[in-house]
Amino acid sequence: MDALIECYNSRTGAVMNDQSIGEHYLEDALRTFRDYKKLAERAFEQIDDEDFFRTIDRESNSIAVNMKHLAGNMLSRWTDFLTTDGEKPERDRDMEFVMLPQTTKAEMVAYWDKGWQCTFDAVQPLKPENLMRRVTIRGQDHTVVQAINRQLAHYAYHVGQIVYLAKHFKASDWQSLSVPKNKSAEFNKYLEEQMRKSPAASREEAK
Numbered sequence: 001m002d003a004l005i006e007c008y009n010s011r012t013g014a015v016m017n018d019q020s021i022g023e024h025y026l027e028d029a030l031r032t033f034r035d036y037k038k039l040a041e042r043a044f045e046q047i048d049d050e051d052f053f054r055t056i057d058r059e060s061n062s063i064a065v066n067m068k069h070l071a072g073n074m075l076s077r078w079t080d081f082l083t084t085d086g087e088k089p090e091r092d093r094d095m096e097f098v099m100l101p102q103t104t105k106a107e108m109v110a111y112w113d114k115g116w117q118c119t120f121d122a123v124q125p126l127k128p129e130n131l132m133r134r135v136t137i138r139g140q141d142h143t144v145v146q147a148i149n150r151q152l153a154h155y156a157y158h159v160g161q162i163v164y165l166a167k168h169f170k171a172s173d174w175q176s177l178s179v180p181k182n183k184s185a186e187f188n189k190y191l192e193e194q195m196r197k198s199p200a201a202s203r204e205e206a207k
Helices: 018-044 063-078 093-097 105-123 144-173 184-197 199-205
Strands: 004-008 015-017 134-137 140-143
Touching: 015 018, 018 063, 018 105, 018 144, 063 093, 063 105, 063 144, 134 144, 140 144
Parallel strands: none
Antiparallel strands: 004 015, 134 140
């Protein structure tokens, strides 16, 4: 029998066991990965092709480079996730930070989508019993939980860079992706009204 722990399902009020905690973790991890992808896309969809490849100084990365690096990382980490090392021998990490002159935005977006699909395809079938299984990244042991958390943190870092750059380039024309500046009280009131109508919908909007 699964050991009961002091945690309750906020929706049903039921005590959660090891199995349901694992299911919840995997569902939340997959949802968070999808949210990161959507957040970055809502940012770079606002900018033109020139700003997509633009850097703010010689040492910084463009939005396109951030996307290329993320996709390369995803394809390496998540291909045969449970059975092979996450740093594939065919990966050329250094080239992920090089943007060839002939590269188009459409090509980069397609590569970005390929990387994310690889991520989703690897995480989706995972089961709670897989979470303590050992995988390796550059020869270092990780539990599946640790490997997922490592990628969640890494992707958040680069998605934040994408959002920052897009906002910088759009300046006063930027369309906020969260609560607009000086609109917190108004937004909180809106959420309270939505909560009375539909609790689930308002939780999604509050992200």
